[in-house]
Amino acid sequence: MTKRARGLRNLRAALAPVAAGVCVMAAAAAVLVPVLGGDTPAPRPLPRGTSTAHADATAADCTPGNAAASLRPSPDDGPAVDRIKARGRLIVGVDQNTYRWGYRNPATGDLEGFDIDLVRAIAEDILGPDPKITFRAIPTNQRIPALQKRTVDLVVRTMTINCVRKRQVAFSTAYFQGGQQVLAPKNSSITAFDDSLKGKRVCTAAGSTGEARLAEERHGARVVTVPNQLDCLVRLQLGEADAVVTDNALAAAQAAQDPTVQLKGKPFTDEPYGVAVNRADADLVRRVNKVLEDYREGGSGSRWMAAYKKWLRADLPGITKAPEPQYSD
Structure with missing residues (x-):
């Protein structure tokens, strides 16, 4: 191994310790599975009754001013939610290298962060207490392919909502505003x-x-x-x-x-983060938006604010509330 390669390996290990292979986290009944570009199975057939018609219309009407608009929340089950319940496990694409958002705690070996807390809230709503979750570690450029090929149900990975991406995947309402x-x-x-x-x-x-x-x-x-x-x-x-x-x-x-x-300097763009979903899974988008409604509820006493104070406030002070949701129908 070259000196440069050793330096790269050692720095990455120091900045974001990552356990190799598959790591079972008993407390959360969760599994971490790496996903590498080009190593994904063929797309599965869409469940009966699913359609991308509404997603197509939403993407066609998308402008920078309404890019963060999403479907209205609903607690109802549908083909995508039923599929997750039948499997008994939620499969989510996440990061394991981003401190405070999705990273492996070197002391415990567990995945932690703002995004990981949100994943657990979604899983609890769909599957009940102590849900089973498979976390798939996904590089930035594999987030959309993983959803399109259905290797994951959701991507919760500091993913910005924009019109280009909405032509490829669907999004929840914004759960954080960056730049x-x-x-x-x-x-x-x-x-x-x-x-x-x-x-x-x-x-x-x-x-x-x-x-x-x-x-x-x-x-x-x-x-x-x-x-x-x-x-x-x-x-x-x-x-x-x-x-x-x-x-x-x-x-x-x-x-x-x-x-x-x-x-x-200062931020030079608006970056609303959303939960990304396959475009055919409208019922899952609505279900996630219902979870986000509950997550924001209570203002300064909300679960969202508790997660912000725990993970982000030290590095991003001054945020007083979650982004207001925008709906397209």
């Missing part, structure tokens, strides 16, 4: 998402909204793409990148892991 921002060393000459990036190596995850934004306007930067955002922090550490462009929520978590870097 793209620049992360760079504190002593860097980079000041924001502006011409101070000229000639710099800027890292972002493949398939992310950061990559899309840099494709539109790179300010003279040389763009470096990686499978996962944590790899950008590793490249920053190894001197192989000068800055990172990612959601500020993720960047704040990376800054919490490394006190030598900081957020630069």
Whole structure:
């Protein structure tokens, strides 16, 4: 193994310890299964009675102003919810490398974070107390294929809702509001998402909204793409990148892991995070939206606020409530 490869391996291990193979978490009756690009089964037939007609109409009407609109909540079962209940297990695509959101706690070996708490709430609503959950670790650029090929029921992985993605998958209402921002060393000459990036190596995850934004306007930067955002922090550490462009929520978590870097400038996009679902599973979208209604209920005393205070407030202070839901029908 080369010196560079050893350094990359050691840094990733220090930043986000990951247990190899399949890890059973007894307390949550959950299993973590890695998902790698190109290693997914053929799509299964859609259940009878499912349709993408409403999803097609929603995507066609999508504009930046209403991108976060979703189906109205309902507690009713349907083909997708019935399929999950018959299986007796919810299968969810998540991250295991993003501190505070979805990461493996090195002390306990368990997956933890804001997204993981939301997954558990959804699973409890559909399957009851102590639900069985299969967590599949999915790279950023495999989130949509995993849903389309039905290797997962949901993706809960700091996934931004936008019109391009709504032509491929369906989304719940927004459960968090972020924005793209620049992360760079504190002593860097980079000041924001502006011409101070000229000639710099800027890292972002493949398939992310950061990559899309840099494709539109790179300010003279040389763009470096990686499978996962944590790899950008590793490249920053190894001197192989000068800055990172990612959601500020993720960047704040990376800054919490490394006190030598900081957020630069201000957010330059709106990034509403949603739970992603196969476009044929309208009943599951409505069920998740019902869970989110309950999750937000109670304002400062809500489960949403409790999760925010536990996982995010230290790095993203000043948020007083969850995003208001928008509905399309």
